[in-house]
Amino acid sequence: MKCNHGASEMIQLYKNQFRWTAGASLVRRAKLSKNAPLLRLYTECCHTPLALTSSQSPYFPLLILYRNLLRVKGGATGDKTGDGFAPTQYRLFTKYVPPASRTWNESSSDGNPPTVTSEALSSRFLGRVLGRVLYGMCFHCYEPSPLDDLAQDHATVIVNP
Helix, strand or coil: CECCCCCECEEEEEHHHCCCCCCHHHEEEEECCCCCCEEEEEECCCCCEEEEEECCCCCCCEEEEEHHHCECCCCCECCCCCCCCCCCCEECCCCCCCHHHCCCCCCCCCCCCCCEECCCCCHHHHHHHHHHHHHHHHCCCCCCCHHHHCCCCCCEECCCC
């Protein structure tokens, strides 16, 4: 799920903003280890990664999805700009992106907010995510969860320590 410069474009949605329109029976859950904090969703047929969420609490409200796999109602399959979605707002861990591949515009002249670029984690990004998590927990944005539509089996542990 990489872009032309090696990054993965992700989008955060509250769980109650996402619905499976087809293929939920093919989606499986996995964790990299028994105590891994992330629950990974992937397709059983071709092992395509779909999304990430917390494996620690069903009350964690965010579902982090690979942007180029999403389809907007009435739109086409999202390309690297994510048809129908807001423009990318944060680019993290950019230290190793070759200068020739840095195609983003950090100053905005097109009316969109400028992209925050950071070689590591950005405090601005962390503050925004924390605010979204708290809002989602307070307003029950984890109900109904798209995970409820999946088979109720336990997550597969991929690497056992």
